Amino acid sequence: MIQDDREKIFGKIRSGLRGYQKFTFDRSSKSPLKTTLAKNFGTQFEKFKKELAILGGEAVVLNGHSSISQFLLSHIQGSAFIYDETESQFEAVISKIKKSREVKFSSDFENNYDKREVAIFDAAISTCATCSAETGTIVIENQMRLPAALATKLFIIAEPGDLIPSLDELFTDEFRNFKGSNLFLITGPSRTADIEKELVTGVHGPKEVYVIFFQP
Amino acid sequence: MELESKHFKSLYKEQIKNQQLRSNLSKATLQAVDKRAESFEEVDFSFLRDEAKKIKQESITHLNEFLSQFEDMAQKNGCKIFYAQTPEKANAYILDAALKHGVRTIVKSKSMVTEEMELVPFLTRNGIDTVETDLGEYIVQLANEKPSHITTPAIHKSRKEIAELFHEKIGSDLNTDPKFLTTEARRVLREKFLSADMGISGANFLIAETGDVVIVENEGNARLSTSAVKVHVVVTGIEKVIPQFSDLRIFMRLLARSSTGQKLTSYVSLIRGPRAKEEKDGPQEVHIVLLDNGRSGLLGTEYQDVLHCIRCGACLNVCPVYRNIGGHAYGSVYPGPIGSLVTPLYYGEKNAPDLPFASSLCGNCTEVCPVGIDIHHHLLALRQEITSSKKSSLEKFLFRNYRKTMLRPGRYKMMGKAARLLSKTGLLRILMKSWTNERDLPEFPSISFRELFKSGRLD
Numbered sequence: 001m002i003q004d005d006r007e008k009i010f011g012k013i014r015s016g017l018r019g020y021q022k023f024t025f026d027r028s029s030k031s032p033l034k035t036t037l038a039k040n041f042g043t044q045f046e047k048f049k050k051e052l053a054i055l056g057g058e059a060v061v062l063n064g065h066s067s068i069s070q071f072l073l074s075h076i077q078g079s080a081f082i083y084d085e086t087e088s089q090f091e092a093v094i095s096k097i098k099k100s101r102e103v104k105f106s107s108d109f110e111n112n113y114d115k116r117e118v119a120i121f122d123a124a125i126s127t128c129a130t131c132s133a134e135t136g137t138i139v140i141e142n143q144m145r146l147p148a149a150l151a152t153k154l155f156i157i158a159e160p161g162d163l164i165p166s167l168d169e170l171f172t173d174e175f176r177n178f179k180g181s182n183l184f185l186i187t188g189p190s191r192t193a194d195i196e197k198e199l200v201t202g203v204h205g206p207k208e209v210y211v212i213f214f215q216p
Numbered sequence: 217m218e219l220e221s222k223h224f225k226s227l228y229k230e231q232i233k234n235q236q237l238r239s240n241l242s243k244a245t246l247q248a249v250d251k252r253a254e255s256f257e258e259v260d261f262s263f264l265r266d267e268a269k270k271i272k273q274e275s276i277t278h279l280n281e282f283l284s285q286f287e288d289m290a291q292k293n294g295c296k297i298f299y300a301q302t303p304e305k306a307n308a309y310i311l312d313a314a315l316k317h318g319v320r321t322i323v324k325s326k327s328m329v330t331e332e333m334e335l336v337p338f339l340t341r342n343g344i345d346t347v348e349t350d351l352g353e354y355i356v357q358l359a360n361e362k363p364s365h366i367t368t369p370a371i372h373k374s375r376k377e378i379a380e381l382f383h384e385k386i387g388s389d390l391n392t393d394p395k396f397l398t399t400e401a402r403r404v405l406r407e408k409f410l411s412a413d414m415g416i417s418g419a420n421f422l423i424a425e426t427g428d429v430v431i432v433e434n435e436g437n438a439r440l441s442t443s444a445v446k447v448h449v450v451v452t453g454i455e456k457v458i459p460q461f462s463d464l465r466i467f468m469r470l471l472a473r474s475s476t477g478q479k480l481t482s483y484v485s486l487i488r489g490p491r492a493k494e495e496k497d498g499p500q501e502v503h504i505v506l507l508d509n510g511r512s513g514l515l516g517t518e519y520q521d522v523l524h525c526i527r528c529g530a531c532l533n534v535c536p537v538y539r540n541i542g543g544h545a546y547g548s549v550y551p552g553p554i555g556s557l558v559t560p561l562y563y564g565e566k567n568a569p570d571l572p573f574a575s576s577l578c579g580n581c582t583e584v585c586p587v588g589i590d591i592h593h594h595l596l597a598l599r600q601e602i603t604s605s606k607k608s609s610l611e612k613f614l615f616r617n618y619r620k621t622m623l624r625p626g627r628y629k630m631m632g633k634a635a636r637l638l639s640k641t642g643l644l645r646i647l648m649k650s651w652t653n654e655r656d657l658p659e660f661p662s663i664s665f666r667e668l669f670k671s672g673r674l675d
């Protein structure tokens with residue numbers, strides 16, 4: 001067993017800081033944003049849509065279950081992975097997709113499933129914990145991490161109440177106590193500019209990202 | 217340990233001759249500078265910088281308390297913590313963990329600390345296939361080189377060079393289109409993700425209040441390296457801890473803007489621990505290796521705020537020296553203005569005696585630094601330390617004489633005459649060869665201003 005250096009490091013830290021004035025930060029509640037968004041869904045959605053579009057993603061508002069399933073079916077070519085949370089929240093939508101596409105759910109997978117089983121899906125469909133208009137960010141906290149990271153297309157079905165104006169509302173007590181082992185923030189498609197600073201999407205993660213707000 | 221940074225003078229002379237490198241760098245860094253400026257339009261940069269600086273000041277002046285709070289929380293969340301004073305110790309711990317789990321392939325996302333540790337060559341030497349999965353890092357690994365920028369590791373390479381590299385190493389067609397090259401990398405690396413047992417990542421922030429590890433990235437490789445594996449090892453420096461979850465509202469707005477000119481990176485993972493009972497994937501073990509490697513030595517010194525650095529790379533992009541010589545010239549894992557500070561401070565001035573002089577002191581770096589590190593004044597202070605520690609040097613002799621000359625008019629007159637004579641005969645240029653090699657030496661006028669004034673020929 002390799003002995004760690006905890007005590008030595010803490011000793012060095014303590015002696016380095018001895019006599020050094022400690023600083024305590026008085027956390028201000030002010031937002032660094034120059035303008036704040038109006039508190040209505042319409043304004044926040046427009047901002048969210050604009051930010052996501054800049055990154056190459058798409059956000060839409062749809063009214064009925066059938067329009068959502070139509071949207072999904074027209075965008076998904078092959079198979080789809082659907083998170084159980086999505087199925088239970090939008091059963092009517094999912095049952096239509098199930099009829100015309102090869103579909104699998106989180107519950108179809110055992111613990112310690114083979115990674116290759118989820119690497120084959122063209123699309124992943126998920127709900128979200130929240131969406132932030134300021135940056136076009138989606139926040140998810142699912143029981144499976146890989147489908148949303150491996151699929152080529154990612155679809156999020158959200159409700160108007162899921163939308164928050166900015167990151168100020170995200171990094172609060174409400175989201176600090178997230179339930180699983182991780183919280184995942186997605187802001188547009190996977191991207192790189194590592195080759196001569198030219199932007200390319202879909203490096204390792206989804207190439208396309210869609211957010212559908214269901215407004216009955 | 218002897219570092220290449222000791223040989224900065226010969227390294228930069230090589231690099232500065234490379235026209236292709238200079239043009240790649242100039243294109244990439246200038247684009248980054250423009251994008252950065254644009255991305256700050258919606259937010260108040262000075263406010264964010266002040267807040268970030270204060271949060272970091274709080275974190276560092278209470279480092280032992282926040283580090284131990286982080287440790288408690290992370291352990292409660294099921295993570296294993298390991299403290300290492302040296303890279304050797306950290307490397308040994310990671311190898312041990314890999315061997316215990318029978319790991320054959322490791323997928324790794326970008327981490328400057330692992331570069332400090334030379335972790336990848338170490339694991340490879342020990343028979344473990346360790347693959348860099350960030351596109352830039354992957355390119356650099358295939359080329360058997362080191363990263364030349366903190367956030368854009370292959371900034372020095374052109375698309376043509378990358379196409380040739382992929383053709384030679386992974387059998388791709390000779391196609392220079394970045395889309396094609398990226399798809400090729402995706403194809404090879406996807407297979408690595410699917411076969412790897414262990415993932416190694418860095419951490420941008422550690423949150424003391426919750427025990428979370430925050431990883432910021434654009435490609436999705438860090439997400440996969442930390443999720444598609446049985447064991448996840450986080451490797452980071454002890455200075456990365458911040459007090460609260462809510463502090464992310466400041467840092468998330470600063471980091472991507474300063475680094476790539478984005479409002480937020482494509483992905484941010486907040487990892488609280490190994491997979492929970494009800495979860496079906498994610499690592500069964502999360503190890504967090506906290507490295508000191510010279511960091512604690514800065515505490516209580518005038519350079520303490522260098523530990524505030526969030527490794528955004530903005531100071532590199534605006535630096536006229538970096539733009540002309542590139543990252544490899546510094547001979548250090550950390551290039552550019554921050555590298556010129558960190559290298560002598562972490563590894564001793566003897567290991568990087570010339571790096572603090574690799575700056576025009578224009579102050580661009582300090583101006584863009586999102587955590588308000590006074591980079592160029594620190595560089596100046598280091599220069600002073602290095603110079604005054606030398607018992608005697610030609611530089612000291614010359615400056616002493618310069619001072620005397622400026623204080624005595626008679627001597628000034630005599631030296632002026634001598635300089636004009638030497639300039640006229642061309643001897644001055646020969647005597648000052650090492651200065652004039654890279655700088656212009658203007659011709660001296662044939663008579664001095666004083667003589668001109670006396671002769672009444674001035675208008």
Ligand code: SF4
Pocket residue numbers: 474524525526527528529530531532554581584585586587588589591
């Ligand atoms: S010193 Fe400042 S500008 Fe340079 S990398 Fe660190 S945080 Fe960024």
